[in-house]
Each structure stands twice: as C-alpha cells, then as structure tokens.
Amino acid sequence: MDVFSFVQNIEMLEGLLLVLGFLLLLAEVFIPGFGVAGITGIILFIIGILLTATTVFEALVMFLLLLLLLTIVLIFVIRSATKGRLSKKLILNDGLSNEDGFTAVDDMQVFLGKEGVAVTTLRPAGIGIFDGVRLDIVTKGNFIEEDSEIKIVAVEGRRVIVDNFERIKEEN
Numbered sequence: 001m002d003v004f005s006f007v008q009n010i011e012m013l014e015g016l017l018l019v020l021g022f023l024l025l026l027a028e029v030f031i032p033g034f035g036v037a038g039i040t041g042i043i044l045f046i047i048g049i050l051l052t053a054t055t056v057f058e059a060l061v062m063f064l065l066l067l068l069l070l071t072i073v074l075i076f077v078i079r080s081a082t083k084g085r086l087s088k089k090l091i092l093n094d095g096l097s098n099e100d101g102f103t104a105v106d107d108m109q110v111f112l113g114k115e116g117v118a119v120t121t122l123r124p125a126g127i128g129i130f131d132g133v134r135l136d137i138v139t140k141g142n143f144i145e146e147d148s149e150i151k152i153v154a155v156e157g158r159r160v161i162v163d164n165f166e167r168i169k170e171e172n
Contacts, residue, residue, distance in 0.1 A: 010052050017048035018066070025070060026077065108155045111135065118162075121146045128162060137162045 010018075024041030031037055045066060053059035116130035124139040128150055137150070137160045144150060144164050154161040 014048050014052045017044045021045035021048060108158060108160055111152050112155050115151045118144050118146055118148045118150050135160050
C-alpha cells in the first residue's frame, strides 16, 4: 500500500478546495474578528480531504501532511510579519511621546478655578458645565444638589474636583 497514493486522486475541484482552504487559514492569521475565514478554510480542507482520500488511512496522512505544511508556512509568515519586510508595513514603530507634544490625557489644568453649574446631583460624582464645556466631575465627598453653583478646586490628571461655590464663599 502506497502512503502517498492519494496524490493521484487529486483532481481540479479537490485541489482548488485544498488551496482555497489553505489560503483562508493563512488569511485568518491577519484578519481580526470572528473567525469566518478560518472556519471556512477548515471546512474546505475537510471537504477536499474527503473527496480525495479513498481510505481512512489516506485521509489521516493527508490531514497530517497538510497540517505540517500549514504549520511551516505559518512559521515563515509570522516570522516575516514580526522581523522581516512585512513587519515594516504591519507594525507601527513610531511612538507618541511627551517630548513630541503628545499626551495620554487632556490637560484639564486649564479649568482650575473655573465656576460652573452642576447638571446632575453630585453624590459625589456627576456632571457639570464650565464655560459651555460639559465635564465629568467629583466632589471632595459631600453631596451637591443639581443646578448648584460649583467651582473647580483641584485637577488630578483627568479627575476634576469641585466644591459648592456657596461653601467656598462662606469659608473665605
């Protein structure tokens, strides 16, 4: 019994199914998402094997050979994608640094000291409007009623801390 006798049984349809399944499985590596290409590729592989193999042994040998071929090609493609010419097109090598003028968060310091109105009840977090800009805000821990006048007393990154304007006037 010849181990590779299935090669003689491959006709145009079977060859097309196997090649298309192979290409879809390769494409699955680079296409983000749900797995439609990979699942379709596996189905086409199985149909191609079933149409070509005449015995279970032939089907098993075909499956193992195709799996080995797919593994070798994937290793080369992934290596090329990470270290070769393909990596220059797929991987962003430029960084966005503070020295170049990029920041990860908006500079909220410009709002420090601004007066505004609480759009929601602050318990202690909520929303306020300052100079027409709607901001997520938090109080120092006290509750502030909706439509109360508030003032930004501190900014810590994206966290904007407010206090009741009436209370600030009373303390001064």
